[in-house]
Amino acid sequence: MSDQTEAAPSPGRRKLLGSIVVDSRPxxxxxxxxxxxxxxxxxxGSQLTAVAVPKQVFDITGSSAYVGLTGAFGLxxxxxxxxxxxxxxxxxxRRKLLIVSNTGIAATAGLLWAQAFLGLNxxxxxxxxxxxxxxxxxxxxxxxxxxxxxxxxxxxLPSAAALTGTMTTFGAVFGPLAAGALLPVIGLATLxxxxxxxxxxVLWAVWRLPPLPPLSGQVRRxxxxxxVDGFRYMATQKVLLASFLVDIIAMVAGMPRALxxxxxxxxxxxxxxxxxxxxxxxxxxxxxAMLIGLMSGWVGRIQRQGAAVVVAIAxxxxxxxxxGLSSSLWxxxxxxxxxxxxxxxxxxxRMAILQTAATDEMRGRTQGAFTVVVAGGPRLADLSHxxxxxxVGTAATAAGGGVLVIVLLVLAVVLLPAFWGYRAAxxxx
Numbered sequence: 067m068s069d070q071t072e073a074a075p076s077p078g079r080r081k082l083l084g085s086i087v088v089d090s091r092p093x094x095x096x097x098x099x100x101x102x103x104x105x106x107x108x109x110x111g112s113q114l115t116a117v118a119v120p121k122q123v124f125d126i127t128g129s130s131a132y133v134g135l136t137g138a139f140g141l142x143x144x145x146x147x148x149x150x151x152x153x154x155x156x157x158x159x160r161r162k163l164l165i166v167s168n169t170g171i172a173a174t175a176g177l178l179w180a181q182a183f184l185g186l187n188x189x190x191x192x193x194x195x196x197x198x199x200x201x202x203x204x205x206x207x208x209x210x211x212x213x214x215x216x217x218x219x220x221x222x223l224p225s226a227a228a229l230t231g232t233m234t235t236f237g238a239v240f241g242p243l244a245a246g247a248l249l250p251v252i253g254l255a256t257l258x259x260x261x262x263x264x265x266x267x268v269l270w271a272v273w274r275l276p277p278l279p280p281l282s283g284q285v286r287r288x289x290x291x292x293x294v295d296g297f298r299y300m301a302t303q304k305v306l307l308a309s310f311l312v313d314i315i316a317m318v319a320g321m322p323r324a325l326x327x328x329x330x331x332x333x334x335x336x337x338x339x340x341x342x343x344x345x346x347x348x349x350x351x352x353x354x355a356m357l358i359g360l361m362s363g364w365v366g367r368i369q370r371q372g373a374a375v376v377v378a379i380a381x382x383x384x385x386x387x388x389x390g391l392s393s394s395l396w397x398x399x400x401x402x403x404x405x406x407x408x409x410x411x412x413x414x415x416r417m418a419i420l421q422t423a424a425t426d427e428m429r430g431r432t433q434g435a436f437t438v439v440v441a442g443g444p445r446l447a448d449l450s451h452x453x454x455x456x457x458v459g460t461a462a463t464a465a466g467g468g469v470l471v472i473v474l475l476v477l478a479v480v481l482l483p484a485f486w487g488y489r490a491a492x493x494x495x
Contacts, residue, residue, distance in 0.1 A: 089222070089225035089228065089362070089363050089365075090225075090229070091222055092222050092225055092226040092229055093229065095217055095218060097217045097275055097276055098214070098217040098218050098226065100271050100272075100275055101210070101217065101271070101272075101275060102229060102230060103271050104268045104272050105210075105230060105233050105234055106233045106236070113240075113241025113245070113348075113352075114241050114244065114245050114257040114258070114260055114261050115175060115178065115257065115258060115261040116241070116348070117241070117245035117246070117249075117257070117344070117345070117348050118178075118182075118245065118249075118254050118257045118258055119136055119178070119192060119196055120133045120136050120323075120324070120327055121245075121249065121254065121327055121344065122182065122192055122254050123135070123136055123189055123192060123193070124327040124328070125254075125338075126187055126188075126189045126192075127189055129456070130324060130325065130327065130328045130452045130456060130460075131452050131453055131455075131456045132189060132452075133324050133327055133328075133448070133452050134324050134448050134449045134451065134452020134453055135193060135452070136193065136196060136324075136445075136448055137324065137444070137445035137446060137447065137448025137449040137452070138445070138448075138449050139193040139196050139197045139200075140196055140197065140200045140445045140448075141442050141445040141446060141449070142197065143197050143198070143200040143201035143204055144200055144203075144204045144442045144445065145442060146204075147200075147201045147202075147205050148204040148205075148207070148435070148442070149435065150205075151163075151204050151205030151206070151207075151208050151209065152208040152209075152212075152432070152435065154205065154209075155205075155208055155209040155212050156212075156280065157280060158279075159277055159278055159279045160209050160212060160216075160278040160279075161213075161272070161275045161276065161277055161278045163205065163209045164206065164209050164210060164272045164275070165269065165272055165273060166205075167202045167203075167205040167206035167209065168206060168265065168268060168269055168272055169269065170198075170201075170202030170205075171199060171202045171203055171206060171265055172262060172265035172266050172269070174195055174198045174199035174202065175199065175258060175261045175262040175265055176258075176262045177195050178192070178195050178196075178199070178258045178261075178262075179255055179258035179259045179261075179262055181195065182253075182254045182255035182258055183255040183259075208436065211417070211436065214226055214227075214230070215421045216278055220422060223417075223418050223421045223422065224365045224414060224415070224418040225362075225365065227413070227414045227418055227421075228359055228362035228365050228414050229359075231355065231359050231410055231413055231414060231417075232355075232356055232359025232360055232362070232410075234352075236352075236356050240349070243342075243345045243346070243349045244345070245257055245344075245345055245348070246341060246342045246343070246344045246345020246346065246348070246349075247342060247345060249341075249344075250337070250341060299432075300432060300435060303432075304482070304484060305372070305419060305484065305485055305488050306419070306420060308372075308478070308482045308484070308485035308488075309375065309416045309420065309485070310435065310436070310439045311478055311482070312375060312376065312379055312412075312475060312478055312485070313379075313412070313416060313439050313440060313443060314443050315379065315471060315474040315475055315478060316382050316383070316412065316443075316471055317439075317440070317443030317444050317446075317447055318443045318444075318446045318447050318450070319383075319447070319467050319468075319470040319471045320382060320383055320386045320405075320447070320467045320468055320470070320471040321443065321444040321447035321448075321451070321467075322386060322389065322390070322447070322451055322460075322463070322464040322467060323347075323348070323351075323444065323447070323448065323451075324447065324448040324449075324451045324452040324455070325451055325452075325455055325460045325463060325464055326344060326347040326348055327344060328455065328460055329343075329347065329398075329460050330343040330344035330347055331343075331344075332460075333460065333461075334347075334395040334398070335395075343395055346395065346399050347398070347399070347402065350398075350399040350400075350402030350403045350405075350406065351402050351405055351406035351409065352406055353403050353406060354402070354403035354404055354405065354406025354407040354408075354409075354410070355406040355407065355409055355410035355413075356406075356410075357403075357406075357407065358406075358407040358410045358411060359410055362410075362414065365411075365415075368415070368490075369489045369490050370487075370488070370489055371415040371418060371419055371488055371489065371490050372415075372419075372484075372485045372486050372487060372488030372489075373486055373487070373488075374411065374412075374415045375411075375412050375415050375416055375419075375485075376475065376479055376485070376486055378408045378409070378411040378412035379408065379412055379471065379475055380408075380472060380475055381404065381405075381407075381408035382405050382409055382412070382471065383469070383470075383471030383472040383475065384468065384472070385401045385402070385405035385408060385468070386401070386405055386464060386465070386467055386468030386471065387465050387468030387469060388401035388404075388468075389401040389402050389405070389464055389465075389468070390460075390461050390462070390463070390465025390466070390467070390468060391461065391465050413440075416436075417436075419488070420432055420436055422490070451463050451464075454466075
Protein backbone atom coordinates (compact mmCIF):
# COMPACT_ATOMS: atom_id res chain seq x y z
CA MET A 67 0.00 0.00 0.00
CA SER A 68 2.82 2.36 0.83
CA ASP A 69 4.49 1.60 -2.52
CA GLN A 70 1.31 2.57 -4.39
CA THR A 71 1.06 5.77 -2.36
CA GLU A 72 4.65 6.68 -3.18
CA ALA A 73 4.18 5.86 -6.88
CA ALA A 74 1.11 8.06 -7.30
CA PRO A 75 1.99 11.70 -7.97
CA SER A 76 0.63 14.14 -5.42
CA PRO A 77 -1.77 16.92 -6.53
CA GLY A 78 1.00 19.45 -5.88
CA ARG A 79 3.41 17.50 -8.06
CA ARG A 80 0.82 17.19 -10.87
CA LYS A 81 0.21 20.93 -10.68
CA LEU A 82 3.94 21.62 -10.89
CA LEU A 83 4.30 19.23 -13.83
CA GLY A 84 1.37 20.89 -15.61
CA SER A 85 3.02 24.28 -15.22
CA ILE A 86 6.18 23.06 -16.94
CA VAL A 87 5.28 20.44 -19.56
CA VAL A 88 3.66 21.63 -22.79
CA ASP A 89 -0.15 21.87 -22.56
CA SER A 90 -1.57 19.11 -24.78
CA ARG A 91 -5.27 19.96 -24.40
CA PRO A 92 -5.61 21.38 -27.95
CA UNK A 93 -4.65 17.92 -29.29
CA UNK A 94 -7.90 16.55 -27.89
CA UNK A 95 -9.66 18.45 -30.70
CA UNK A 96 -9.61 16.05 -33.71
CA UNK A 97 -9.43 18.74 -36.42
CA UNK A 98 -6.55 20.56 -34.73
CA UNK A 99 -4.80 17.24 -34.19
CA UNK A 100 -4.96 16.54 -37.94
CA UNK A 101 -3.55 19.98 -38.70
CA UNK A 102 -0.81 19.40 -36.14
CA UNK A 103 0.03 15.97 -37.56
CA UNK A 104 0.37 17.49 -41.03
CA UNK A 105 2.98 19.88 -39.65
CA UNK A 106 4.74 16.99 -37.92
CA UNK A 107 5.07 14.95 -41.12
CA UNK A 108 6.51 17.79 -43.16
CA UNK A 109 8.71 19.40 -40.52
CA UNK A 110 11.78 17.22 -41.01
CA GLY A 111 11.46 16.93 -44.79
CA SER A 112 11.05 20.67 -45.34
CA GLN A 113 14.14 21.38 -43.27
CA LEU A 114 16.19 19.06 -45.45
CA THR A 115 15.41 21.37 -48.36
CA ALA A 116 16.07 24.44 -46.21
CA VAL A 117 19.64 23.18 -45.80
CA ALA A 118 19.99 21.75 -49.30
CA VAL A 119 19.15 24.92 -51.25
CA PRO A 120 21.75 27.28 -49.71
CA LYS A 121 24.29 24.44 -49.63
CA GLN A 122 23.76 23.72 -53.32
CA VAL A 123 24.08 27.42 -54.15
CA PHE A 124 27.32 27.65 -52.14
CA ASP A 125 28.68 24.49 -53.80
CA ILE A 126 27.97 25.90 -57.26
CA THR A 127 29.32 29.41 -56.60
CA GLY A 128 31.60 29.22 -53.53
CA SER A 129 30.19 32.57 -52.38
CA SER A 130 28.09 33.62 -49.35
CA ALA A 131 26.91 36.57 -51.45
CA TYR A 132 25.12 34.14 -53.79
CA VAL A 133 23.74 32.30 -50.77
CA GLY A 134 22.34 35.67 -49.72
CA LEU A 135 20.47 35.81 -53.04
CA THR A 136 18.34 32.92 -51.82
CA GLY A 137 16.88 35.48 -49.42
CA ALA A 138 15.94 37.84 -52.23
CA PHE A 139 14.42 35.09 -54.40
CA GLY A 140 12.42 33.85 -51.43
CA LEU A 141 11.37 37.31 -50.24
CA UNK A 142 9.65 38.70 -53.34
CA UNK A 143 7.12 35.83 -53.64
CA UNK A 144 6.47 36.08 -49.91
CA UNK A 145 5.72 39.78 -50.13
CA UNK A 146 3.34 39.38 -53.07
CA UNK A 147 1.67 36.05 -52.39
CA UNK A 148 1.72 36.30 -48.58
CA UNK A 149 -0.54 39.33 -48.63
CA UNK A 150 -2.67 38.08 -51.51
CA UNK A 151 -2.83 34.57 -50.03
CA UNK A 152 -4.10 36.00 -46.76
CA UNK A 153 -6.86 37.82 -48.64
CA UNK A 154 -7.79 34.61 -50.47
CA UNK A 155 -7.94 32.75 -47.13
CA UNK A 156 -10.63 35.19 -45.96
CA UNK A 157 -12.85 34.65 -49.02
CA UNK A 158 -12.72 30.89 -49.81
CA UNK A 159 -12.86 27.54 -48.03
CA ARG A 160 -9.53 27.44 -46.17
CA ARG A 161 -9.34 23.65 -46.34
CA LYS A 162 -9.46 23.68 -50.15
CA LEU A 163 -6.83 26.42 -50.26
CA LEU A 164 -4.55 24.34 -48.04
CA ILE A 165 -4.90 21.39 -50.41
CA VAL A 166 -4.02 23.49 -53.48
CA SER A 167 -1.04 25.23 -51.86
CA ASN A 168 0.34 22.00 -50.35
CA THR A 169 0.17 20.40 -53.79
CA GLY A 170 2.14 23.28 -55.29
CA ILE A 171 4.82 23.07 -52.60
CA ALA A 172 5.20 19.32 -53.20
CA ALA A 173 5.45 19.80 -56.98
CA THR A 174 8.23 22.39 -56.74
CA ALA A 175 10.10 20.24 -54.22
CA GLY A 176 9.95 17.47 -56.82
CA LEU A 177 11.43 19.78 -59.46
CA LEU A 178 14.26 20.70 -57.10
CA TRP A 179 14.97 16.99 -56.77
CA ALA A 180 14.93 16.54 -60.56
CA GLN A 181 17.47 19.31 -61.24
CA ALA A 182 19.81 17.98 -58.56
CA PHE A 183 19.42 14.39 -59.77
CA LEU A 184 20.23 15.44 -63.34
CA GLY A 185 23.25 17.45 -62.18
CA LEU A 186 22.27 20.63 -64.05
CA ASN A 187 24.32 22.85 -61.65
CA UNK A 188 22.41 26.00 -62.59
CA UNK A 189 22.27 28.43 -59.69
CA UNK A 190 19.57 30.46 -61.44
CA UNK A 191 17.34 27.42 -61.95
CA UNK A 192 17.66 26.60 -58.23
CA UNK A 193 16.78 30.18 -57.31
CA UNK A 194 13.75 30.30 -59.64
CA UNK A 195 12.41 27.00 -58.28
CA UNK A 196 12.94 28.33 -54.77
CA UNK A 197 10.91 31.43 -55.68
CA UNK A 198 7.99 29.34 -57.01
CA UNK A 199 8.13 27.11 -53.93
CA UNK A 200 7.99 30.16 -51.67
CA UNK A 201 5.01 31.57 -53.58
CA UNK A 202 2.96 28.48 -52.68
CA UNK A 203 4.38 28.57 -49.15
CA UNK A 204 3.27 32.19 -48.83
CA UNK A 205 -0.32 31.21 -49.58
CA UNK A 206 -0.20 28.11 -47.39
CA UNK A 207 1.12 29.62 -44.15
CA UNK A 208 -1.43 32.39 -43.51
CA UNK A 209 -4.19 29.94 -44.40
CA UNK A 210 -2.83 27.31 -42.00
CA UNK A 211 -2.47 29.86 -39.19
CA UNK A 212 -5.89 31.38 -39.79
CA UNK A 213 -7.46 27.93 -39.43
CA UNK A 214 -6.24 27.48 -35.84
CA UNK A 215 -8.58 30.03 -34.26
CA UNK A 216 -11.55 28.27 -35.93
CA UNK A 217 -10.54 24.94 -34.41
CA UNK A 218 -9.31 25.89 -30.93
CA UNK A 219 -11.08 27.93 -28.19
CA UNK A 220 -9.52 31.29 -27.37
CA UNK A 221 -8.14 30.36 -23.96
CA UNK A 222 -6.12 27.52 -25.54
CA LEU A 223 -4.58 29.59 -28.35
CA PRO A 224 -1.21 30.15 -26.57
CA SER A 225 -1.02 26.40 -25.92
CA ALA A 226 -1.90 25.64 -29.54
CA ALA A 227 0.81 28.03 -30.70
CA ALA A 228 3.30 26.33 -28.37
CA LEU A 229 2.36 22.86 -29.67
CA THR A 230 2.62 23.93 -33.31
CA GLY A 231 5.91 25.72 -32.75
CA THR A 232 7.36 22.79 -30.81
CA MET A 233 6.60 20.29 -33.54
CA THR A 234 7.88 22.61 -36.25
CA THR A 235 11.11 23.12 -34.36
CA PHE A 236 11.38 19.37 -33.76
CA GLY A 237 11.72 18.96 -37.50
CA ALA A 238 13.96 22.00 -37.72
CA VAL A 239 16.34 20.35 -35.24
CA PHE A 240 16.54 16.85 -36.65
CA GLY A 241 16.18 17.84 -40.31
CA PRO A 242 19.42 19.88 -40.40
CA LEU A 243 21.27 17.30 -38.29
CA ALA A 244 20.18 14.58 -40.70
CA ALA A 245 21.13 16.79 -43.65
CA GLY A 246 24.61 17.45 -42.26
CA ALA A 247 25.16 13.74 -41.66
CA LEU A 248 23.63 12.51 -44.92
CA LEU A 249 24.96 15.10 -47.39
CA PRO A 250 28.42 13.49 -47.72
CA VAL A 251 26.81 10.04 -48.06
CA ILE A 252 23.72 10.36 -50.27
CA GLY A 253 24.00 13.86 -51.78
CA LEU A 254 21.59 16.73 -52.33
CA ALA A 255 19.18 14.98 -54.68
CA THR A 256 18.02 12.46 -52.08
CA LEU A 257 17.41 15.21 -49.53
CA UNK A 258 15.08 16.96 -51.98
CA UNK A 259 13.36 13.63 -52.70
CA UNK A 260 12.63 12.97 -49.01
CA UNK A 261 11.00 16.40 -48.74
CA UNK A 262 8.88 15.71 -51.81
CA UNK A 263 7.61 12.39 -50.45
CA UNK A 264 6.79 13.92 -47.04
CA UNK A 265 4.81 16.74 -48.66
CA UNK A 266 2.78 14.28 -50.73
CA UNK A 267 1.97 12.22 -47.64
CA VAL A 268 0.81 15.26 -45.69
CA LEU A 269 -1.94 15.96 -48.23
CA TRP A 270 -3.92 13.12 -46.63
CA ALA A 271 -4.03 14.87 -43.24
CA VAL A 272 -5.04 18.17 -44.85
CA TRP A 273 -7.77 16.41 -46.88
CA ARG A 274 -9.31 15.10 -43.62
CA LEU A 275 -9.84 18.58 -42.19
CA PRO A 276 -13.47 19.77 -42.01
CA PRO A 277 -14.77 22.35 -44.52
CA LEU A 278 -13.75 25.86 -43.44
CA PRO A 279 -15.71 28.38 -45.54
CA PRO A 280 -15.96 32.05 -44.48
CA LEU A 281 -18.26 32.55 -41.48
CA SER A 282 -20.33 34.91 -43.61
CA GLY A 283 -21.09 32.00 -45.94
CA GLN A 284 -20.03 34.06 -48.97
CA VAL A 285 -17.30 32.44 -51.06
CA ARG A 286 -15.86 34.80 -53.67
CA ARG A 287 -12.68 35.76 -55.48
CA UNK A 288 -10.17 37.90 -53.63
CA UNK A 289 -8.96 41.06 -55.32
CA UNK A 290 -6.73 44.04 -54.70
CA UNK A 291 -9.49 45.72 -52.71
CA UNK A 292 -9.39 42.90 -50.15
CA UNK A 293 -5.65 43.38 -49.69
CA VAL A 294 -6.12 47.14 -49.28
CA ASP A 295 -8.92 46.57 -46.75
CA GLY A 296 -6.55 44.38 -44.79
CA PHE A 297 -3.95 47.16 -44.67
CA ARG A 298 -6.59 49.66 -43.56
CA TYR A 299 -7.71 47.35 -40.79
CA MET A 300 -4.17 46.69 -39.54
CA ALA A 301 -3.39 50.42 -39.61
CA THR A 302 -5.96 50.86 -36.85
CA GLN A 303 -4.49 48.06 -34.71
CA LYS A 304 -1.38 49.58 -33.14
CA VAL A 305 -0.56 46.52 -31.04
CA LEU A 306 -0.52 44.32 -34.16
CA LEU A 307 1.73 46.80 -35.97
CA ALA A 308 4.09 46.90 -33.00
CA SER A 309 4.29 43.10 -32.90
CA PHE A 310 5.26 43.09 -36.57
CA LEU A 311 7.87 45.82 -36.05
CA VAL A 312 9.74 44.17 -33.18
CA ASP A 313 9.89 40.87 -35.08
CA ILE A 314 11.25 42.65 -38.16
CA ILE A 315 13.96 44.13 -35.94
CA ALA A 316 14.87 40.73 -34.52
CA MET A 317 14.93 38.86 -37.81
CA VAL A 318 16.29 41.37 -40.31
CA ALA A 319 19.06 42.70 -38.05
CA GLY A 320 19.85 39.51 -36.16
CA MET A 321 19.23 36.31 -38.17
CA PRO A 322 22.70 34.99 -39.19
CA ARG A 323 21.74 31.84 -41.12
CA ALA A 324 23.18 33.01 -44.48
CA LEU A 325 26.58 32.81 -42.78
CA UNK A 326 26.22 29.15 -41.78
CA UNK A 327 27.63 27.46 -44.94
CA UNK A 328 30.77 29.63 -44.94
CA UNK A 329 31.29 29.46 -41.17
CA UNK A 330 30.79 25.67 -41.10
CA UNK A 331 33.54 25.19 -43.67
CA UNK A 332 35.96 28.03 -42.98
CA UNK A 333 35.52 28.64 -39.25
CA UNK A 334 34.53 25.25 -37.85
CA UNK A 335 36.34 22.79 -40.12
CA UNK A 336 33.69 21.08 -42.23
CA UNK A 337 34.91 19.38 -45.43
CA UNK A 338 33.91 21.07 -48.73
CA UNK A 339 31.06 18.60 -49.34
CA UNK A 340 29.31 19.48 -46.09
CA UNK A 341 29.42 17.92 -42.63
CA UNK A 342 28.17 17.90 -39.06
CA UNK A 343 29.12 21.51 -38.28
CA UNK A 344 26.70 22.72 -40.96
CA UNK A 345 23.94 20.55 -39.54
CA UNK A 346 24.54 21.73 -35.99
CA UNK A 347 24.50 25.40 -36.97
CA UNK A 348 21.17 25.02 -38.75
CA UNK A 349 19.76 22.86 -35.95
CA UNK A 350 20.84 24.95 -32.94
CA UNK A 351 18.18 27.68 -33.08
CA UNK A 352 15.25 25.26 -33.53
CA UNK A 353 16.81 22.98 -30.86
CA UNK A 354 16.49 25.75 -28.29
CA ALA A 355 13.00 26.54 -29.54
CA MET A 356 11.95 22.90 -29.28
CA LEU A 357 13.26 22.53 -25.72
CA ILE A 358 11.40 25.59 -24.44
CA GLY A 359 8.32 24.48 -26.36
CA LEU A 360 8.33 21.16 -24.51
CA MET A 361 8.45 23.10 -21.23
CA SER A 362 5.82 25.67 -22.19
CA GLY A 363 3.04 24.73 -19.77
CA TRP A 364 3.44 28.14 -18.15
CA VAL A 365 2.78 30.26 -21.26
CA GLY A 366 -0.96 30.66 -20.64
CA ARG A 367 -0.28 32.21 -17.23
CA ILE A 368 1.64 35.22 -18.55
CA GLN A 369 -0.71 38.18 -19.00
CA ARG A 370 1.84 40.85 -19.95
CA GLN A 371 2.35 39.42 -23.41
CA GLY A 372 3.85 42.59 -24.90
CA ALA A 373 6.58 42.76 -22.25
CA ALA A 374 7.28 39.05 -22.73
CA VAL A 375 7.89 39.61 -26.45
CA VAL A 376 10.24 42.56 -25.82
CA VAL A 377 12.31 40.70 -23.21
CA ALA A 378 12.55 37.63 -25.46
CA ILE A 379 13.83 39.69 -28.41
CA ALA A 380 16.42 41.38 -26.17
CA UNK A 381 17.72 37.94 -25.18
CA UNK A 382 17.78 36.99 -28.87
CA UNK A 383 20.00 39.97 -29.67
CA UNK A 384 22.42 39.14 -26.84
CA UNK A 385 22.61 35.51 -27.98
CA UNK A 386 23.43 36.54 -31.56
CA UNK A 387 26.25 38.75 -30.27
CA UNK A 388 27.63 35.77 -28.36
CA UNK A 389 27.38 33.60 -31.47
CA GLY A 390 29.30 36.10 -33.57
CA LEU A 391 32.12 36.25 -31.00
CA SER A 392 32.38 32.45 -30.59
CA SER A 393 35.56 30.72 -31.76
CA SER A 394 34.31 27.21 -30.84
CA LEU A 395 31.58 25.34 -32.70
CA TRP A 396 29.93 24.12 -29.50
CA UNK A 397 29.95 27.57 -27.92
CA UNK A 398 28.38 28.92 -31.10
CA UNK A 399 25.72 26.18 -30.93
CA UNK A 400 24.94 27.06 -27.29
CA UNK A 401 24.42 30.75 -28.10
CA UNK A 402 22.24 29.89 -31.10
CA UNK A 403 20.17 27.54 -28.93
CA UNK A 404 19.65 30.33 -26.38
CA UNK A 405 18.52 32.49 -29.27
CA UNK A 406 16.09 29.74 -30.27
CA UNK A 407 14.58 29.73 -26.77
CA UNK A 408 14.04 33.49 -26.97
CA UNK A 409 12.64 33.34 -30.50
CA UNK A 410 10.13 30.63 -29.53
CA UNK A 411 8.86 32.62 -26.54
CA UNK A 412 8.48 35.69 -28.74
CA UNK A 413 6.67 33.70 -31.43
CA UNK A 414 4.18 32.12 -28.99
CA UNK A 415 3.03 35.46 -27.62
CA ARG A 416 3.05 37.27 -30.96
CA MET A 417 0.84 34.55 -32.42
CA ALA A 418 -1.50 34.66 -29.41
CA ILE A 419 -1.78 38.46 -29.74
CA LEU A 420 -2.51 38.13 -33.44
CA GLN A 421 -5.15 35.41 -33.02
CA THR A 422 -7.10 37.29 -30.35
CA ALA A 423 -6.77 40.86 -31.60
CA ALA A 424 -7.98 40.17 -35.17
CA THR A 425 -11.55 39.31 -36.24
CA ASP A 426 -12.13 36.12 -38.24
CA GLU A 427 -13.02 38.01 -41.43
CA MET A 428 -9.62 39.73 -41.26
CA ARG A 429 -7.62 36.89 -39.75
CA GLY A 430 -6.31 35.57 -43.07
CA ARG A 431 -5.02 38.99 -44.08
CA THR A 432 -3.37 39.64 -40.73
CA GLN A 433 -1.83 36.17 -40.92
CA GLY A 434 -0.64 37.03 -44.42
CA ALA A 435 1.14 40.07 -43.04
CA PHE A 436 2.47 37.89 -40.22
CA THR A 437 3.84 35.40 -42.77
CA VAL A 438 5.54 38.20 -44.71
CA VAL A 439 7.18 39.43 -41.52
CA VAL A 440 8.13 36.06 -40.03
CA ALA A 441 9.32 34.41 -43.23
CA GLY A 442 10.34 37.55 -45.11
CA GLY A 443 12.46 39.05 -42.32
CA PRO A 444 15.01 36.22 -42.31
CA ARG A 445 15.23 36.37 -46.10
CA LEU A 446 16.09 40.06 -45.95
CA ALA A 447 18.66 39.07 -43.34
CA ASP A 448 20.05 36.44 -45.73
CA LEU A 449 20.61 39.13 -48.34
CA SER A 450 22.10 41.75 -46.00
CA HIS A 451 24.21 39.31 -43.98
CA UNK A 452 25.50 37.55 -47.07
CA UNK A 453 26.74 40.75 -48.68
CA UNK A 454 28.03 42.19 -45.39
CA UNK A 455 30.05 39.04 -44.73
CA UNK A 456 31.66 39.35 -48.14
CA UNK A 457 32.98 42.76 -47.02
CA VAL A 458 33.74 42.56 -43.29
CA GLY A 459 33.68 38.84 -42.50
CA THR A 460 31.20 36.51 -40.84
CA ALA A 461 32.10 37.21 -37.18
CA ALA A 462 31.73 40.99 -37.44
CA THR A 463 28.51 40.63 -39.43
CA ALA A 464 26.85 38.33 -36.89
CA ALA A 465 27.93 40.22 -33.75
CA GLY A 466 27.10 43.59 -35.31
CA GLY A 467 23.62 42.33 -36.15
CA GLY A 468 23.01 41.38 -32.52
CA VAL A 469 24.06 44.85 -31.35
CA LEU A 470 21.71 46.41 -33.90
CA VAL A 471 18.81 44.31 -32.56
CA ILE A 472 19.28 45.71 -29.04
CA VAL A 473 19.58 49.33 -30.22
CA LEU A 474 16.52 49.21 -32.49
CA LEU A 475 14.46 47.32 -29.90
CA VAL A 476 15.07 50.02 -27.29
CA LEU A 477 14.00 52.68 -29.80
CA ALA A 478 10.84 50.72 -30.66
CA VAL A 479 9.81 50.39 -27.01
CA VAL A 480 10.37 54.11 -26.43
CA LEU A 481 8.28 55.01 -29.49
CA LEU A 482 5.55 52.38 -28.85
CA PRO A 483 5.08 52.18 -25.06
CA ALA A 484 1.58 50.70 -25.44
CA PHE A 485 3.05 47.44 -26.70
CA TRP A 486 5.23 47.06 -23.60
CA GLY A 487 2.12 47.43 -21.42
CA TYR A 488 -0.14 45.16 -23.52
CA ARG A 489 -1.93 42.42 -21.56
CA ALA A 490 -3.88 39.43 -22.82
CA ALA A 491 -7.15 40.87 -21.48
CA UNK A 492 -6.66 44.03 -23.56
CA UNK A 493 -7.85 42.21 -26.69
CA UNK A 494 -11.36 42.06 -25.22
CA UNK A 495 -11.48 45.70 -24.17
